Amino acid sequence: MTEYVFLDGQYIESDKAVIPVRTHAFLYGTGVFEGIRGYYNQEENKMYVFRMKEHYERMMRSAKVMWMESPYTVEEYSRITIDLLKRNEYKQNVYIRPTLYKSSMKIGPSLDDNKDSFVLFTTPLNDYYDSDKGLNVCISNWRKNSDNAMPPSVKITGAYANASLIKTDAHFAGFDDAIVLNEAGKVAEGSGMNLCFVKNGKIITPNTTDDILIGVTRNTVLELAKYLGIPTVEREVSRSELYVFDEVFCCGTGAQIMPIVSIDHRQIGNGNTGFITKKIQNLYYEVVQGKIEEFKHWCTPV
Numbered sequence: 229m230t231e232y233v234f235l236d237g238q239y240i241e242s243d244k245a246v247i248p249v250r251t252h253a254f255l256y257g258t259g260v261f262e263g264i265r266g267y268y269n270q271e272e273n274k275m276y277v278f279r280m281k282e283h284y285e286r287m288m289r290s291a292k293v294m295w296m297e298s299p300y301t302v303e304e305y306s307r308i309t310i311d312l313l314k315r316n317e318y319k320q321n322v323y324i325r326p327t328l329y330k331s332s333m334k335i336g337p338s339l340d341d342n343k344d345s346f347v348l349f350t351t352p353l354n355d356y357y358d359s360d361k362g363l364n365v366c367i368s369n370w371r372k373n374s375d376n377a378m379p380p381s382v383k384i385t386g387a388y389a390n391a392s393l394i395k396t397d398a399h400f401a402g403f404d405d406a407i408v409l410n411e412a413g414k415v416a417e418g419s420g421m422n423l424c425f426v427k428n429g430k431i432i433t434p435n436t437t438d439d440i441l442i443g444v445t446r447n448t449v450l451e452l453a454k455y456l457g458i459p460t461v462e463r464e465v466s467r468s469e470l471y472v473f474d475e476v477f478c479c480g481t482g483a484q485i486m487p488i489v490s491i492d493h494r495q496i497g498n499g500n501t502g503f504i505t506k507k508i509q510n511l512y513y514e515v516v517q518g519k520i521e522e523f524k525h526w527c528t529p530v
């Protein structure tokens with residue numbers, strides 16, 4: 229099957245979608261992007277794109293910080309995404325990757341007088357991890373890039389070198405992933421996902437000002453918790469608290485809802501997926517497939 233990509237205003241075959249070697253975003257990491265998922269609902273024989281609007285709204289905020297002039301509106305990005313998915317005729321879950329990037333050929337890092345281009349590709353993708361097994365993680369000895377250096381709330385392509393170092397060093401040390409602290413030594417997030425903790429029946433997640441990406445899935449978890457009657461709190465979290473939470477899980481578009489069963493070799497809870505984690509996880513998988521009426525407005529049919 230031919231897979232199409234949207235580049236420079238056109239739908240073209242994936243292997244013909246190339247960009248020049250002098251492209252600014254390639255040389256300096258000056259792109260902003262999103263990771264979105266489309267879920268294939270087998271019973272309805274239909275795909276739903278999850279919280280597409282919120283993702284493109286975040287891309288617009290990222291673009292503003294990076295002096296970009298978006299060539300399209302949120303509605304236009306959404307329409308292009310649905311068009312591309314229709315062309316690619318998937319009958320399975322997919323990952324959707326839009327990138328708005330600085331596309332001039334100029335040498336030097338500045339963002340002004342520098343054209344903005346948009347590229348979008350889609351690819352089949354199922355679970356990153358085995359969602360029943362749970363992750364064994366460490367605390368990274370890297371720190372999260374701070375808001376005053378490279379704002380983590382802005383999804384900048386070049387900033388992901390930080391995530392690459394965190395994740396790769398965790399792998400070489402024998403862990404699935406890592407939790408990273410911010411420059412103040414407080415818990416920030418995972419390499420590419422937000423974190424949630426459970427203590428005495430309450431869900432705790434770091435503040436939006438603790439150097440995290442303000443995740444769409446994090447917000448989904450807070451909303452689902454409200455729906456289930458589980459109290460939530462956003463607050464600073466210290467390293468030493470991590471080891472003694474009742475449950476820990478991470479959340480993100482890619483990771484979805486994944487239990488963390490050990491941190492720095494210390495078992496969390498009884499070492500299995502916790503009760504509240506399981507409740508959120510089960511509901512999440514129903515919601516993303518458009519199966520729960522209350523949350524259907526988050527799911528755009530293709």
Ligand SMILES: Cc1ncc(COP(=O)(O)O)c(C=O)c1O
Nearest residue numbers: 420421422441443444445480481
């Ligand atoms: C660093 C980082 N934190 C958190 C997340 C979770 O964000 P979202 O739920 O919007 O996918 C991501 C992306 O998936 C990420 O790259």
